[in-house]
Amino acid sequence: MRRKIKQSITLKDIAEKTGYSVNTVSRALREKDDIAEETIERIKKVAKELGYVNNTIASSLRLGYTNTLAVIIGDISNPHFAIMTKEIENHARLKGYSSILLNTNEDKDIERQAITMAIHKNVDGIIICPTQIDNENLEYLESSNIPFIQIGRRTYGKEYNYVVCDDEKGGYIATKHLIENGHKRILFLNGPEYVSSAKERYDGYRKAIKEAGLPFDEALVRDVDLGEDSVENALEEIFGEDLQFTAIFAFSDMIAWRVWDWLDKRGFSIPEDYSIVGFDFIQSRMRIPTPLTTISSYKMQMSITAVDCILKVIQDENEDKFHKVIGTTLVQGRTVKKL
Amino acid sequence: MRRKIKQSITLKDIAEKTGYSVNTVSRALREKDDIAEETIERIKKVAKELGYVNNTIASSLRLGYTNTLAVIIGDISNPHFAIMTKEIENHARLKGYSSILLNTNEDKDIERQAITMAIHKNVDGIIICPTQIDNENLEYLESSNIPFIQIGRRTYGKEYNYVVCDDEKGGYIATKHLIENGHKRILFLNGPEYVSSAKERYDGYRKAIKEAGLPFDEALVRDVDLGEDSVENALEEIFGEDLQFTAIFAFSDMIAWRVWDWLDKRGFSIPEDYSIVGFDFIQSRMRIPTPLTTISSYKMQMSITAVDCILKVIQDENEDKFHKVIGTTLVQGRTVKKL
DNA sequence: AACGATAACAATAACGTTAATGTAATAATA
């Protein structure tokens, strides 16, 4: 037996108690203007006494919207997503929206399920950090006609709405910072190429290398899967190859930490033996000792922008495209050594 | 103008297309048994062709439940909560429930708002880590008749359902570990006393001190607010007092890291100058170098248990009380030095 | 006094679904 919600107090109850019609009660509680002041007060008083709460399910059915957003991300246990999700939830709540959280584990099928769930739940809008194996899921989402905006990653081809950080610049300044510290051979442990942020950071990396007049060595660029522990495998492989490098630029802080941890376990010191630069600045909310040098994406600004944009699309039937790029900046930690 | 959800395809559309009644379509899609096999297949085929998705809003209104849980926690950007939330969302989704996320920022008023929102949204159940300044909000929640379970913290007095970790044991083994390493004066940076986990860990701390025959010094026990940066203030105060101690036991890893960071900035080394033990094992999902010695609460198990319990209450009208205590264990990092 | 305008409310229908009944045709039973 499934327990039904005990529907506490309805408009009908208030109507019966006050002698007004259900409609009048409804309008009174929402302070519509063809209801007498006196009546409004009387009805509100009774509503309060009875402890009436509006049933948003019924309301949503009638009105056609739910005041709910879905937040579809890779993994909430990754601080990068956690911080953004927090800001999204906070900002959305202040605007009267609640947030349904859906993790994809960076898996395309789970992402599909998540989108389906969001559609089923009739959310008014979706903020999604797509897994981006391809555009199939976003096309499916588009076909549902629910407004959505990408955060942190973007598709090319079809230019769906997005809010991203300036990944290319991030890749560029990270690499440049290492170069300025005398590093000439920089291992780039990048995310998978089909993720836009990985592609863009790669562009930035190459740009900095080229600008400095350094030779570009493709062997120094490696992809690691997100959401798997392929970092360690990649490192095993790399260190088996006797590849020369003095610094490592990692796609994310999560990866950078794993690299650091792995090197640490092999007896290497950071930054004495290798310099490391990460990306995301996930320690912004965690006062971690021995901080990582990293690229900060302004997660709060990205999140707020994403919420504002999606609400604009929802509320204004605004057909504009939102393509926002938020800046990135270098945050110096202690993991880069001057050569 | 607010954009209405474009209600795509309804049962009515399928009914018109197939010539059956809306009810028959509804029953066919749910494979009820007084519908002919043939009819079921025909209707399903058309439903698929038209891209029908069940409108859970209408369904919820009729059925009286929403297949939705609310997760009310302090701060999703704290990895401790993030990990639990992820497991909750994952497990709930597998059981057909989606999760609404609500942060309280450890603030009683925001928590009240969050509860109100959950009630408004007609969630079927609530998993909450209460701020616990007092029981007011939980009493309010109780009055709504929505099933709920506490996670990580618990009230005394009224024994509402809860899933917690064994905080007393955690406090005990943390302290004991330090004592076994030769520490005799251990600063305990605890959470606020009104939080059950803080109280219990304190009990454990005292028990270990007493058992070891060490003198108990109340001056070594300090409270810090959660969600504020009172850690640094507390440290300023403590170090102004010339209090003697060789180790610090922190209420949480987040606090422990801040302590570590603070000490680091003053030129102290860990564990050479001070040993530190934290609580929560938030690095379980993050391969952070120089790991903290900490107490692991089994977050995954707690989360799954919480979901299972709340679903039992929801689905079985089970009137049993759920009072679950999940074990804790020591995780050795590198922040404790043998004296 | 006759008329329209306005104020304040009521009645109705609708959102899309599903449970509870109702019904017609066929099959099974006495």
Added chain:
DNA sequence: TATTATTACATTAACGTTATTGTTATCGTT
């Protein structure tokens, strides 16, 4: 053959809300 049971549907009502339309009574205007 008359009666009952069964099959496969259709009809109706309901969940609680809200927009639309209706209905009075009162008021002001000419």
